[in-house]
Amino acid sequence: MRALSVATCLLTVSLAGAQDGAKPWELALRATRYAAVFNPGEEATIQAIVRNRTSEQKAATVSFEAKDVPLGPNAQPKVYTYGEVPVSVAKGTEAAVRLTLGSGKSLPQGEYLEVTVALACDGAEVARCVKGFGFLERRQPKAPSEESHFGLLAAMQWPFLQRLGARWDRPNWNWDERPMEWSRRYAVRTVALINEANQAFDRRMTMDEYTDFVRQSVSRYKRYVKYWQLGNEFDVFHRNGPQRFVEVQRAGYQAAKEADPECVVVGGSITDLHVRFDAWDECLSAGLAKWCDVYDFHFYADLATTQKTIDVIHAGIASHHAPKPIWCTETAGVPTTGGTERNKAGYIYKRYAHLLANDIQVVFWHVLWWPHFEGEAGKIAMTALVDWDNFAKMSVFTYATLTREVEGARFTRRWDCGEGVYAIEFARGGRAKLFLWTEGEPKPITIARPAGGGFRLLITGHREPLAGGTLTATSDPVILDVPGPVKAVG
């Protein structure tokens, strides 16, 4: 055995009969902590499951290497730890091998790392797995959730949400009490999504049944839940939709306020408003402002379309003299269900910078984890931060870096650097947090700023010193953490 890190054979168990066409050997990885995200300083371990389905050969070797993931065009990953361990697995059995990947002393903290595990038999590789992992500290919230912009559709893994810095969750509302208690304990505010509003909209439920449910829910659980959302993604595209939508909002709002006058009612979400912009004016004309405390939208379109949509939303609010906070309780990358993880992770920076700069107060990323469905529904897993096997994707570290850098910051300005270039500045404690990327070709950008050390934060969470004042904006967004305010960008 040659190993920089410890690899231990834990146990063997018998397998069910091999199916026709099964590979002789199989390799699977299991996270020993949720998402394989560990406390800083803790030893990072995973389990490799080696299955010998049909091979007469017992002896095999599990090897691994843990490395970072640089994003530059010619950058080479740095291997931090590696090791290998022989295993003996009889035909029809499996063995679990613990792989120690390293600790906070040997591995970078707060950034996305990958472990590649290979299984070899008779000197030939027979299986290989690549998974993400890393280290993130639990962050005890210092301010109320109401001051945070960062939501995530999760409804699970509360301690992990603290590692991510998520402060809002939007579960499908039910009467399971334990998640409510965890939500309160971990200071992740629940926005209870009452799907019965959609049933009332569709007349699958009577208005009385719906309002009774809202009244009962709010009355029964107001000690846990203050924020209630009345429905998801209504059909406001048909001309009779907005009127019906507002009617459902009115009934639910009145029921919720009867049960708890202090509660906050988030209006039912409207998605893809760009399909028919007139729907927004029709909602406001029907009196929506009177029947919610917050407007809510979902943004899944590209940034240019999203900008047009937000402009229509603000214009409608202005013309109806109906100002209220605006939230976005769902957003994801473009394309939503395709593309690469790197592109998706980039959209975490892009979406938040773009939406917060447009006076959207709270933004929820869709989603922490998505079930393993077949077909179209399964493709939505692309939006998830954690994969089906419960390992972190790159975007875990994007989200955690974003929240760490921008929590408590305020939007200050958007710099005009030409078409397709986004330079969006936030300020916190004398430092500027400048989001920079381009939707087109890479473009050199010069940044004039006060003297002092600066850093560039990549979507992997990697933090590196910022040298000089000129850098190239690419489709991979970065956060520049520099002394502020920035004097010029161009």
Next chain:
Amino acid sequence: MTTPSRSVALGVAFLAALAAQGAGRTDWPAGVLNYCGFEGRWDEAGWRDSAWMQGGIPEIDFDANTKVHGRYSLRIIGSPDEDRYAIQLAGNDIDAAKVYVFQGWVKTDNVQGTAKVAALAHGEKGPLDWVNLGPGALFTGTRDWTRFELPLRSFPEGSKRVYLYAMVRGTGTAWFDEFSLAEEGVEVPLGGEKVYTDADYAGLRFDDGALAENLLQGPGFEEGLGSWVAEVGTPVIDRKVAGEGTASLRIDAEPEGRCVVYQRVRLDPRRAYRLSLSLKTELRLGLSCIRVIPFRADGSGFGWWFVQDHTSEFLHGRGRSGWRREEIVLRHLRPETDYVVVYLTLEDAEGKAWFDDVRLTPLSLAETKAVAGQ
């Protein structure tokens, strides 16, 4: 977006949600891929009008006065200038080797041109060709409600999905109602919903005269875990602290830790059940509870998982409390329920909880009717 997961919140874009809705529903008879009664709302079973992106048009709408069944039908008033139609936008996964039957009702009033129903086959990468439904898919002139049953026998090569249409080309008015797509030989009841007979109930059949007092094995833990399985964590058989008998099950909780002990119980889904236990808690943080989750015989669950009252969590333990007896009646199970899993659980908490004499007691059919309010 909306997901049937119990623990993941909703969401994704509108069309994706429609796609998910296209999946087979459990309340349709087996073999039915799609059923739409056009009951007054778009997106029912994935159906949309062709004009939805323009906000819809009154010429494609629902009609409460002219219908075969239910509250509404779909009415399309034709135009000489454009095709007007509704489409089952989510599509239906098919096995091209099978024969399917597209059924429904059509009524026409002075249709000059054609009212028609159609099926478009798609492959992996998009549309392939229309499926030949023959002349029975075309309707002209004026006729009262007419039943159509059109077999889909032959699909273009590479067909994976089929999308259904109801259309008017030309002038005049057509009404459509009670559409279904089903495998050949499958009877589709009017209204679409499966009618349950006693034979449709899964699970076991208990005799009212010989009902067991408790379906759970080893309820008092005197013999250790016995039929209970520790799914995660390290439960303790406590022989010093017991609510009944000489032992109990103790879970020592710690923050972020999990301990779940479960037992799988086959039962008679026609009945209500009384779930009860003796419980003692010394909890500084968190809640213990019993979760009950029903399953079909093939091990699949029921989407939202809830048993009743919008939850699957019952009989919570909290704070410091000496031994007490708690109970709840589970009033209704879905007919397809073959078994339930009863979980004793204490997760991400601080302190201890003791469980003892856990019981799942079937009620008589008369008692079941009474608790169900029938």
